[in-house]
Amino acid sequence: MTIRKITCAVAALALAFAVHAAEAAEIQWFGQSALKITTPGGKVIIVDPFITKNPKTPKELKDLKKLGKVDLVMITHGHGDHVGDSVEIAKMNNAKIVLNADMGRTFATLGWIGMKQLVRINKSGPVKPIGDGITITMVRAEHSSEVVYTDDKKKQSMHPGGEPAGYIIKLEDGYTIYHAGDTGVFADMKFIAEYYKPDVAFLPIGGWFTMDPTHAAYAVKNLLKTKTVVPFHYGTFGLLKGTPAEFKAALGNFPTNVVVMKLGETRTFK
Ligand code: NI
Numbered sequence: 001m002t003i004r005k006i007t008c009a010v011a012a013l014a015l016a017f018a019v020h021a022a023e024a025a026e027i028q029w030f031g032q033s034a035l036k037i038t039t040p041g042g043k044v045i046i047v048d049p050f051i052t053k054n055p056k057t058p059k060e061l062k063d064l065k066k067l068g069k070v071d072l073v074m075i076t077h078g079h080g081d082h083v084g085d086s087v088e089i090a091k092m093n094n095a096k097i098v099l100n101a102d103m104g105r106t107f108a109t110l111g112w113i114g115m116k117q118l119v120r121i122n123k124s125g126p127v128k129p130i131g132d133g134i135t136i137t138m139v140r141a142e143h144s145s146e147v148v149y150t151d152d153k154k155k156q157s158m159h160p161g162g163e164p165a166g167y168i169i170k171l172e173d174g175y176t177i178y179h180a181g182d183t184g185v186f187a188d189m190k191f192i193a194e195y196y197k198p199d200v201a202f203l204p205i206g207g208w209f210t211m212d213p214t215h216a217a218y219a220v221k222n223l224l225k226t227k228t229v230v231p232f233h234y235g236t237f238g239l240l241k242g243t244p245a246e247f248k249a250a251l252g253n254f255p256t257n258v259v260v261m262k263l264g265e266t267r268t269f270k
Pocket of ligand 1: 077082182209
């Protein structure tokens with residue numbers, strides 16, 4: 001091999017590595033359970049976009065136009081701090097919303113959004129609503145779900161929100177994200193870990209409505225054993241008292257990489 005050929009091969013390798021490095025997933029946290037996932041292929045997925053009314057979302061991120069192009073919206077359950085701005089974002093981008101089938105029907109019958117813009121699914125039925133590269137599977141969550149509608153006179157009515165859920169999001173390069181939604185501990189977390197092999201798990205730790213730090217640590221140590229864990233759904237309201245420090249302490253020296261994100265921060269996951 002000539003020097004020139006070797007140089008070319010090294011350059012090609014470097015380029016391949018650079019391209020690969022740029023292909024990792026970028027995830028931005030808006031507080032509570034709101035994530036913006038930019039996939040290696042450049043698709044943008046928003047999960048549980050509680051943004052404009054989220055007391056912890058940094059002010060400069062509250063303008064929904066600043067999200068840029070959004071390809072898909074996903075909602076784990078019907079509570080207001082998860083439904084958030086989902087309908088508005090979907091309409092702004094002509095993007096579809098993935099949600100449980102029953103909550104989807106509620107959204108449509110309330111006139112919030114047309115059925116055609118909804119991807120109404122249920123657990124263990126993988127879908128690919130934005131192309132073959134990305135697979136979304138709804139998984140169990142131990143929680144509740146209801147949709148509250150407030151009419152013009154500020155009178156509220158309750159509507160079926162189907163069952164709460166978490167999601168497994170498998171990206172183009174195989175990187176797999178587990179967004180647990182709101183949940184308590186449940187033994188099927190072991191199934192989720194074994195079957196989907198998530199690379200990262202976003203887990204609620206705030207307590208009261210979801211796992212507290214001790215329960216979340218139990219779930220990681222005994223059921224999920226995920227390599228990387230990001231705590232979320234804490235500190236947004238006074239009742240959600242659990243902290244990442246308590247979560248870390250409860251994990252002890254268990255070999256999981258705990259990534260504590262700052263509000264509004266974007267991180268690369270690979
Ligand atoms: Ni909830």
